[in-house]
Amino acid sequence: MAAAALGILLAGCAETQLAVHGVKRLGGQSQPTQIGNYKIGNPYEIAGQWYYPAVDYEYSETGIASWYGPKFHGKKTANGEIFDQYEVSAAHRTLPLPSIVRVTNLENGKSIKVRVNDRGPFAHGRIIDMSRRAAQLLGFERKGTAKVLVEVVEAESRQIAAIAQGKAAPKVSVAEQSTVSAAPRDVVETVRLDDGPIADSGEPTTSRIKLTPPSANTSVESAPLDGVVEEAAIVEVTPVATSSIYVQAGAFSIYDNALNLRNRLYDLAPSKIEPIEVKGTTFYRVRLGPLETVPEADILLERVIATGQNGAKVVVECADGGSATSGC
Numbered sequence: 003m004a005a006a007a008l009g010i011l012l013a014g015c016a017e018t019q020l021a022v023h024g025v026k027r028l029g030g031q032s033q034p035t036q037i038g039n040y041k042i043g044n045p046y047e048i049a050g051q052w053y054y055p056a057v058d059y060e061y062s063e064t065g066i067a068s069w070y071g072p073k074f075h076g077k078k079t080a081n082g083e084i085f086d087q088y089e090v091s092a093a094h095r096t097l098p099l100p101s102i103v104r105v106t107n108l109e110n111g112k113s114i115k116v117r118v119n120d121r122g123p124f125a126h127g128r129i130i131d132m133s134r135r136a137a138q139l140l141g142f143e144r145k146g147t148a149k150v151l152v153e154v155v156e157a158e159s160r161q162i163a164a165i166a167q168g169k170a171a172p173k174v175s176v177a178e179q180s181t182v183s184a185a186p187r188d189v190v191e192t193v194r195l196d197d198g199p200i201a202d203s204g205e206p207t208t209s210r211i212k213l214t215p216p217s218a219n220t221s222v223e224s225a226p227l228d229g230v231v232e233e234a235a236i237v238e239v240t241p242v243a244t245s246s247i248y249v250q251a252g253a254f255s256i257y258d259n260a261l262n263l264r265n266r267l268y269d270l271a272p273s274k275i276e277p278i279e280v281k282g283t284t285f286y287r288v289r290l291g292p293l294e295t296v297p298e299a300d301i302l303l304e305r306v307i308a309t310g311q312n313g314a315k316v317v318v319e320c321a322d323g324g325s326a327t328s329g330c
Contacts, residue, residue: 038082038119040166041099048124051312055096059156063129064318066247066296067105067150069143070122071134079120081166090139093120093131094152100166102158105130107140108149108318111242114139115155117162127296127303127316139237147296149245149318243320246292247299250317251306253278253287260286263311270305289317 043055071087079085081099092103097118106113116136123131130152134143142148161171251267254260260275267273271290278285290306293299299316306314 037100037162037166038079039099040163041081043121049126051126053095055098057098058096059154059159061097061103061154062151064108064149064151064245065129066127066299066316066318067107067130067132067137067140067142067148067152068123068125068128068146069132069134069137081119083119085120085133087134089133090114090116090136091120091133092116092118092136093122094118094129095121095124097154098159098163100159100162102155102162103130104153104155105132105136105140106151106153106240106242107142108151108242108245110141111240112140113238113240114236115158126307127300129315149247151318245318245320247296248289248291248293248317248319249299249302249306249314251288251290251311251314253285255283255285257286260288263288266309267306271302 041055042057045052045054047053070093074085075087077085079091079093079099085091092105094101094103097103099119099121101118102115103118104113104115114136116132118130120131123129128147130150132140137143137148140148140150157172164171249271251273252260252263254263257275264273264275267288267290271293273288273290276287276289278287290302291299293302296316303314303316
């Protein structure tokens with residue numbers, strides 16, 4: 003994720019080095035010994051797409067998550083930490099490093115809090131790259147991708163940013179305090195992951211994962227994951243409704259511009275124009291779909307980008323037209 007080319011692009015970003023020895027306290031909970039440089043960064047371009055890092059405590063986005071592991075294990079992340087595929091962490095293209103986000107798998111209702119410490123993913127159609135362990139906890143390691151909702155946890159993001167800059171962490175009220183599953187370290191640090199899930203001597207073991215019981219009228223699978231997870235890694239399970247995948251080709255404040263784009267893309271797939279209110283301004287989103295699978299979305303996204311819509315992206319919304327930002 004933190005490739006050399008990207009490092010050059012981000013060379014101008016704000017940076018404060020903090021060597022953390024031992025364990026920090028965040029939100030009343032034990033935290034990892036790694037908290038690297040604080041970075042926001044300048045705008046940068048990857049494969050024709052521009053990204054604009056910024057502090058955004060209202061960030062909430064749906065899309066497709068992927069995961070990364072063995073290829074990057076032991077290498078530096080974009081903010082100077084050492085990537086460990088056995089820890090719960092993630093890569094994001096624009097959020098400050100480090101940040102705390104909650105990632106919810108919209109296919110099974112599982113969610114965890116994750117520390118973002120790397121840049122990526124740079125494949126079209128993905129909004130976040132989870133460590134392999136995080137993907138296991140969310141239940142999509144074997145599948146490879148999942149429909150997700152990613153939300154910034156403001157209070158804990160402010161705290162970890164302050165710690166990374168060597169400042170006093172802002173106080174958090176009792177109501178805001180909760181476990182930050184930023185980077186619990188597994189006990190099996192030498193197991194090869196290329197051939198299967200994490201296991202303690204090659205055999206499946208039972209995870210010590212705290213599950214929030216779903217409501218009585220909801221059926222949510224909560225089978226044990228392979229591996230042993232520290233108690234700090236809390237997986238919550240909440241009900242989620244059926245959701246669908248769309249390719250969003252663009253969003254415009256002028257309806258006629260949205261209509262023109264929809265007409266240009268008419269032959270690619272069924273499409274619609276959806277109005278949305280953002281801070282008092284109405285935008286018109288051009289969306290193509292719905293699509294059944296991630297591979298279908300990937301193909302359609304590339305076709306839309308080929309028409310010159312470099313800002314096109316894959317999004318997830320409820321099948322009934324509701325907003326996935328409320329958990330579908």
